[in-house]
Amino acid sequence: MSKATSNGQQLWNKVPKANAELFALTYGALVTEVVRDADENLATVNEKLEKIGYSIGIRCVDEFLAKSNSPYCKTLAETAEVLGKTAFRMFLGIVVDVVQHSPSSFSLNFQDNPLSLFVELPENYKELEYSILYCGVIRGALEMLNYKVDCQFVKSPLKGDDTHEIKVDVKQVMSDGAGEDYQEE
């Protein structure tokens, strides 16, 4: 078992918890609300849910860094490992496989999805990216770590796939302003 995995398990055991079902129903209420607000324009709904995720991701990364005691990641591969094995475990309690495609791209694969516990999409909602919140959370969290990324579901059981796959592509590695300032001193 990798350090990131065992760290994830320990964190999951320690963090305060809520009932997964209530969480899923609350997220369902959020999706319903956004769908109504966007007059069922599903492209707008996806964009909105992604943005909500982004705000949550920015918030979560602070909490994660404060609590996880994860090592400094020197490469994207290391960051991906910590994201999939430690952060996903800490925040969702699920086990995620991390597949590195290239130095700038990786996938997170998982079976259980706490957000979509009770969900089946009707035919006319097939374009709804129900769990796109995750993509926003990942984009927000990685941006705080200086990675600008594209992030999307490429597989989802809600669309007939066997498993969930979120693919993350790094578009830009930003230089860390604060870091450089400190170096100049």
Added chain:
Amino acid sequence: MSKATSNGQQLWNKVPKANAELFALTYGALVTEVVRDADENLATVNEKLEKIGYSIGIRCVDEFLAKSNSPYCKTLAETAEVLGKTAFRMFLGIVVDVVQHSPSSFSLNFQDNPLSLFVELPENYKELEYSILYCGVIRGALEMLNYKVDCQFVKSPLKGDDTHEIKVDVKQVMSDGAGEDYQEE
């Protein structure tokens, strides 16, 4: 320790869980969305959040009855005890005091509120009943048990009180149609 309390603890240990912080942030996103949708009309927001809770309550009560193996409650006092000691524990992991005011009225008192983990209300949002979702959940759940109730927060730390108090007043005890049908046979 009462039967309802120990049953609540056991259920809480058994149910699938999510990260409490992520739950609180997701609920926060829902509140934000409803506030925006209602053009910041806080009376409308409260009403909307209560209705969302009502839908969740109708759903939760089924799950609760299926999983909790709670005894049939003959009086409101017994129902209140199971609601506060078993159901609140199972769904929120929190310990609740139940105070019976009259044969048709009781209060649930608690310190920790998973929904409002990070929340402080600005001065112009003092009328927002941030956690009114609970009132809707209770109203929905009790209605499935044939109690029509009024349910409201009479104390909340978000409004300067020491503790949370939700007061439940039974307005009507509905007769259970199905039960009567069965009796006629």
